[in-house]
Amino acid sequence: MATGEEIAPALQDSWGDFWLFRFFVNAAGYASIVVPGFLLIQYFKRRNYLETGRGICFPVIKSCVFGSEVKSVHQDDGSLPPRAEPTESSTARQVFKLFCCAAGLQASYLTWGVLQERVMTRTYGATETDPGEKFKDSQFLVFMNRILAFTVAGLYCALTKQPRHGAPMYKYSFASLSNILSSWCQYEALKYISFPTQVLAKASKVIPVMMMGKLVSRKSYEYWEYLTAALISVGVSMFLLSSAPNRTVSTVTTFSGIVLLAGYIIFDSFTSNWQDALFTYKMSPVQMMFGVNVFSCLFTVGSLLEQGALLESMRFMARHSEFTAHAVLLSVCSACGQLFIFYTINQFGAAVFTIIMTLRQAFAILLSCLIYGHTVTVVGGLGIAVVFMALFLRVYARSRMKKRSKKLPLGETPVQKV
Structure with a gap:
């Protein structure tokens, strides 16, 4: 009893x-x-x-x-005021x-x-006799x-x-x-x-966004978008699979x-x-x-x-x-x-902002590993490098496509992007 x-x-x-x-x-x-x-x-x-x-x-x-x-006519980034181009002076x-x-x-x-x-x-209020409590x-x-x-x-x-x-x-x-x-x-x-796993998952959310756009909105994508999405998927898989043997968490926890x-x-x-x-x-x-x-x-x-x-x-x-x-x-x-x-x-x-935030994600993984002792294998590190290389490639290709679309003759429209 x-x-x-x-x-x-x-x-x-x-x-x-x-x-x-x-x-x-x-x-x-x-x-x-x-x-x-x-x-x-x-x-x-x-x-x-x-x-x-x-x-x-x-x-x-x-x-x-x-x-x-009433609503205004929606355009790309139309909600933002026009951005002043920097001059030489x-x-x-x-x-x-x-x-x-x-x-x-x-x-x-x-x-x-x-x-x-x-x-x-982590816990708060831990002492030699008291393990503390988590929020x-x-x-x-x-x-x-x-x-x-x-x-x-x-x-x-x-x-x-x-x-x-x-x-x-x-x-x-x-x-x-x-x-x-x-x-x-x-x-x-x-x-x-772990925090590095969360950061990589957030960085790879472009994959489900593309899938949703393809199935629901019938959007079409350029070859480089499929390539970068595949590279991100490969990089995340390398990181997760290489880290699996060292984990002590249960299958339920992982799920x-x-x-x-x-x-x-x-x-x-x-x-x-x-x-x-x-x-x-x-x-x-x-x-x-x-x-x-x-x-x-x-x-x-x-x-x-x-x-x-x-x-x-x-x-x-x-x-x-x-x-x-x-x-x-x-x-x-x-x-x-x-x-x-x-x-x-x-x-x-948006392109410059994306580059800054992509760098931030890489630095966040590095800081988390240094401060909280997360271990990353060589294969896992290569996976992280592949993910961020694909993200930078995506930013570069998108900026090139935007410049090209500005030069298109009237009546021609570029392929939709995510």
Whole structure:
């Protein structure tokens, strides 16, 4: 009897910590906000509230449900202001800006990656007699990141001139929900796989994107896109297979990590595609950042309060000041990194930004191996090199294709890319 009473709470705790159980609990919390919101939106639309509504709440409901402007004609990167081409007289200034952007992106996201692995895989409060405890609630970390990003984006919009906003606010909730789930999967995956494996999986998400484009959108691709996708697949396979004999994790753990990475890629792909569709409204990237993070804060804080996890996480912060510092710095790096992304793309274009972030992924793997002692075999190192060589080749080939497409006669259109 005593043994049974001791085992039951242990089993309950293990089920409570299992990622699939927590995923459904979190999803139920989001549904408790999404479903009433959906019903309210349908109610206002059926009542034709835009023509019949009056009163003090009318501007708020109109902004949230209907918006205020029609869509603009969507073009590639049309949401961004035109990028000024550097002149010879400002070459030194442009080089300095590029250096600052690269340094800001590297510092923000390398620090973010190191802290992410520290928070999710190491214990806090360990002593000679006490093994310490791990922080388990990934959703709280997502909330911390989003609340600071919301604050930074709000201040930026308030202090700088922005386009008049016209999108219905509720449309941000779709990107927000998928963004929350992708971030949650990313944090949870670190409990089951190593950080280098996660980085390589994120770098290789171009493969499922191409497959989805081929099956769903009937897109066609150039030969170099198939070549680089094949090289990425080969490189990732080399890394994973060479690391397998040295692993001590179980098959279930490995499978959980793969499922969570797949969830991250699926949700993240939806987020980027939905945001691209939202940019057909006249808005700036910082307005997008603000709108998405408004709903992210609403969803995460609502779910945390329903589960009682917000107070539990706050108590963990009170017990471990080191965790508090890590969580705050993690949020600061995430928010600053987003601003650096917008500024870099605006000033230098997507190709330069992609090169910087590809280098960041390589540096992140190196830092993780040095700090946390991950071992990489010679074959695994070659696999990493193949992946990043393919990514750089992809950036180079795409830039060449863009230059060629500008020279095409009217009436000819280049092949669609991902």
